[in-house]
Amino acid sequence: MRHCIYPGTFDPITYGHLDVLSRAAKLFDKVTVAVAESAGKAPLFTAEQRVEMITPNLVKWPHVTVTTFRGLLVEFCMAQKGDAIIRGLRALSDFEFEFNMALMNRHLEPKMETLFVMPNEQFSYTSSTLVKQVAKFGGDVKHFVPPNVAAALSRAFAPVRT
């Protein structure tokens, strides 16, 4: 039974994240989406709201679940008996950050491997921050996020636009 952990802030989840997840779901018997509380990033949505937005988008993969974590990722992975951490590389610009993070995680926990997958190139410029910016000013985000996430963004930014 091979189990991977897909960590991130997911504030909010995008089709780019779901593309990475679809690849992980093909490769592993069990996948856990790990939503970092990431207080330092001052997320728009609470960790619970982010989980709520992710959950309906996982129904097609019965072996994929979502939960939150705080503290060190490798400690969470070991507690979950994960075999690997999966991360997406959208473009060359992701590489340096991901490389450093993977090496730091390996230093902290040599047993934990990090694997990288490349999402479809159509998502190479998608990020949660850009999606939030577009939504904040009333732009259409339906190409970047599932309908339930678009609706949550619209509700979150409604006071800003009135």
Ligand code: COA
């Ligand atoms: N499609 C679309 N966007 C993507 C993407 C994809 N496939 N992959 C990443 N992104 C975007 C995210 O939306 C995010 O955008 P934002 O910065 O505008 O919010 C950005 O790329 C970075 O996201 P991600 O790669 O998921 O990083 P993160 O900062 O959200 O998560 C953690 C990083 C939580 C995994 C990491 O900080 C962590 O492990 N924290 C726990 C503490 C710890 O152990 N620290 C030591 C690690 S060395």
